[in-house]
Amino acid sequence: MIGQTNLFDDILETDERFVIVVQSLEERHDQLIKRTLREYPSLDRSQMESLFSHLKELFSEEAFEDNQSAFSITVYTNLDYAADNVYAHVKRHRGKNEWTHTAK
DSSP states (O other): OOSOOOTTGGGOOTTOOEEEEEEEEEEETTEEEEEEEEEEEEEOHHHHHHHHHHHHHHHHHOOOOTTEEEEEEEEEESSTTSTTTEEEEEEEETTOOSOEEOOO
């Protein structure tokens, strides 16, 4: 899986559940806001990995709106040990076709 991967992989529970959130970063009234486009709760690891790959492909081709600066896809765990529950995070900026990952 490409993107930031949590350092806690070795202590994930075998029945760990994940949530994927796709957001748009937009400028409105001189403020940068995040708008949630899609949310996929309660995924097992296999579903999460497959969907994460699919969403990266899908939103690599998605056109940007005039006020939009980026798409972001974030995978969260439902457990508290994962530093704000972020398991993986990628972002594609306007004018770029590749996903960047964010270091913690």
